[in-house]
Amino acid sequence: MLTTEQVHLLITIIFGTFGLIAFGIIFGLLYKGIDRKLSAHMQGRIGPPIRQPFRDIVKLFTKENIVPENAIGWVFNLAPIAGLIATITILLYLPIGGFNPILTGQGDLILILYLLIIPSLAMVIGGFSSGSPYATVGAQREMATMIAYEFPLAIIIVAIAWLSQRVAASTTIHAFSMLSITQMPIWGSVGIIGFIGAILLLLVLLLVTPAELSKIPFDTPEAETEIAGGLLAEYSGRNLGMFYLTDAVKTVVMSALIVALFFPYNLSQLIGLESGYIAMIIDFLFFLVKLLIVIVFSVTLVRVAIARLKIDQVVYTYWVWFTLIALFGLILLMWDTQIGLPRVVEMLGL
Numbered sequence: 001m002l003t004t005e006q007v008h009l010l011i012t013i014i015f016g017t018f019g020l021i022a023f024g025i026i027f028g029l030l031y032k033g034i035d036r037k038l039s040a041h042m043q044g045r046i047g048p049p050i051r052q053p054f055r056d057i058v059k060l061f062t063k064e065n066i067v068p069e070n071a072i073g074w075v076f077n078l079a080p081i082a083g084l085i086a087t088i089t090i091l092l093y094l095p096i097g098g099f100n101p102i103l104t105g106q107g108d109l110i111l112i113l114y115l116l117i118i119p120s121l122a123m124v125i126g127g128f129s130s131g132s133p134y135a136t137v138g139a140q141r142e143m144a145t146m147i148a149y150e151f152p153l154a155i156i157i158v159a160i161a162w163l164s165q166r167v168a169a170s171t172t173i174h175a176f177s178m179l180s181i182t183q184m185p186i187w188g189s190v191g192i193i194g195f196i197g198a199i200l201l202l203l204v205l206l207l208v209t210p211a212e213l214s215k216i217p218f219d220t221p222e223a224e225t226e227i228a229g230g231l232l233a234e235y236s237g238r239n240l241g242m243f244y245l246t247d248a249v250k251t252v253v254m255s256a257l258i259v260a261l262f263f264p265y266n267l268s269q270l271i272g273l274e275s276g277y278i279a280m281i282i283d284f285l286f287f288l289v290k291l292l293i294v295i296v297f298s299v300t301l302v303r304v305a306i307a308r309l310k311i312d313q314v315v316y317t318y319w320v321w322f323t324l325i326a327l328f329g330l331i332l333l334m335w336d337t338q339i340g341l342p343r344v345v346e347m348l349g350l
Contacts, residue, residue, distance in 0.1 A: 016102040020091040028248030029053040031255075031292065035300050042304045053248065060241030068234045070131030079126030080235070080242035086118035087249045094256045095182050098266045098283030104179045109164075112178070112257065113157050116212065119246050120146050123231045126243075130234040138231035141220045141311050148318035149211040149218075155326040156201050156208075160261055163189060163333055182264035190336050197332025202262050204326045209254045209298040211318070213247060216303035220311045255294040263290055 033050035040047020067073050092103045093112055101108075120142060127139030164181055186198050211218035222231055232243060267286035268279035309317065 013102055017088075017092065020096065020102070021088055023096065024088060024091050024249040024252050025245055027288070027291070028245070028250075028252045029057060031251055031295050032248050034292065035251075035295055038296065038300050039304050042300070053244075057241055057244055060236075060244060061238055063237040065237030065239055066234075068131050071234065072129040072131075075129040076126060076234075077239060079122045079129065080239045080246065083119040083122035083246045084242050084249070086115050086122070087246050087253055090115045090253045091249070091256070093178055094253070095178060095260050095264065096256060097287040098268070098280060100182075101178055104177055106177050108177050109157060109161055109181070113154065116153075116253075117146065117150070119250055120212075122246075123243065126235070126239075127231040132234045134233040135231055138222060138233070142214075142231060144311055144315055145211055145214075145218065145220065148315040149208050149322075152204050152318055152322040152326040153208050153212075155323065155330055156205050159197075159201055159326070159330040159333055160186065162330075163194075163337075178260055182260055185264050186262060190333065192336075194333045194336030197329040197336065198262070200325050200329035200332070202258070204322050204329070205258055205261070206294070206298040207302070207322060208318075209258070209294075210302050211314070212254055213251055213299065215299050217306040217309045218314050219308060220314055251295065251299070252291065255291040255298070258294050258298070259287065259290045 030050070030053075032053040033048070036052065037047045037050050067076055090112055093101050093108045093115075095101050124139045124142050124146075127135035127142070160181065163186060164177075164184070187195065190198060210216070214222055232240060235243060266279075266283040267273075268283050273279045273282065
C-alpha cells in the first residue's frame with residue numbers, strides 16, 4: 001500500500017515528465033527556428049520563419065513512413081524511438097527554470113554522460129540497419145566522431161565531479177549530483193587558478209556541443225553534399241520526424257546541461273526577490289534567456305564562422321587540441337585546491 005508521500009511523489013514524477021516532454025519539444029523546435037533565423041541573417045540571407053521547425057515536424061508526421069526493402073525493419077523503426085526516449089530522460093535529471101530535477105541522486109552526472117551516448121548510438125544502429133551504402137558511411141563517421149568528442153566531454157564531467165566531491169566532503173549535500181552542483185556553483189568553489197581552469201572546461205564543452213548535435217562544422221555523418229544525408233538518407237515520415245524531435249530536444253538538453261554546470265544562478269536570488277509565483281516566472285524566463293545565449297555561442301556562431309571539417313580533422317581536433325585543453329583545465333582545478341588560494345567570490349567580496 002502506497003503512503004500519501006509516495007503517491008504525491010509518483011504524481012509529481014508523472015506530471016513532471018509530461019511537462020518536460022512538452023517543454024523539450026516546444027522550446028527545442030523554437031530554438032531551432034531562432035538558430036536558423038540568426039544564422040541566415042549572419043550570412044546575409046532572409047532565412048525561414050522561426051515557426052518553420054513546427055511546420056516541418058507536422059509535415060513529417062503526416063507523410064508516409066517508408067522502410068527500405070533491404071532494411072532490418074524492427075531495428076530501423078526502433079532506433080528513432082530509443083533516441084528520443086533517451087534524450088527526454090536526460091531532462092528528468094536536469095534543473096529546469098529554477099526547479100530542482102525530477103530525478104536526482106548521487107552520481108547522476110555520470111548517468112547523464114552515458115545517456116548522452118544513446119541518441120547518437122541509435123542513429124548509428126539505424127544507419128547500419130537501413131541497408132543503404134550512404135547511411136553505412138554516415139554511421140561509420142558518426143562512430144568515429146563519437147569516439148572523438150566523448151573523450152574531452154568525459155574529462156569535463158570527471159573534473160566537475162571531482163571538484164564537487166571535494167566541496168561535498170565539507171558539507172551535507174550529495175557528492176557530484178546535479179542538485180549539489182547547482183547548489184554549490186563551480187565559480188564559488190575555486191580560486192583564480194581554478195577559475196581559469198573552469199573557463200577552459202566551459203570553452204571545450206561549448207565546442208563539444210555542436211558535435212553532439214551534428215551541426216556544422218562537425219556534421220560529417222550527415223553531410224548532404226557528400227553522402228546525401230548519410231545516417232538519415234533512408235529515413236522518412238514519422239521516423240525522420242522522431243529524429244528531428246530528438247535533435248530539437250537534445251539542443252535543449254545540451255544547453256541546459258551547460259547552464260546547470262556553469263551558470264545555475266537564479267535572477268530572483270540576485271535581485272533579492274522572495275520566493276513566490278513572481279520569482280518563479282522571473283527565474284524561468286531568465287533560464288530561457290540563458291539557454292538562448294548558450295545556443296547562440298555554441299551552435300549558431302560556430303556553424304556560421306567555420307566550414308565543414310573532414311572526418312580526420314574532426315577526430316584530430318577533439319582528440320588532440322580539445323582533449324589537451326580539457327586536461328589542462330582539470331590540472332588547474334587540482335592545482336587550485338592544493339595551493340589553497342582564496343576563492344574568487346571572496347576576492348571580489350561577494
